Amino acid sequence: MGxxxxxxxxxxxSPADLYAFVxxxxxxxxxxxxxxxxxxxxxxxERFPQLRSAPRRAA
Structure with missing residues (x-):
């Protein structure tokens, strides 16, 4: 999915693509x-600060 x-x-x-798939x-x-x-x-x-605080996964 990534x-x-x-x-x-x-x-x-367009934003519609984002709404349809994300x-x-x-x-x-x-x-x-x-x-x-x-x-x-x-x-x-910058638009969605909660992404910055998403826990990082170990590689």
Missing amino acids: DLYRTVLNEAA SRDSLIQLWPSMWLPRAVRRAWE
Whole structure:
């Protein structure tokens, strides 16, 4: 599921794409392990501070 979320966050053409494919709870759970470009990660964390506080998983 992480690959789907990463693609949607990077490629969404409209907010409707986000609403259709992204679950808040799943995003928070997956966030620490998702690879995203720095600018994308920063933009999302600025808009949704709870993502910054999501527990980091050990690699």
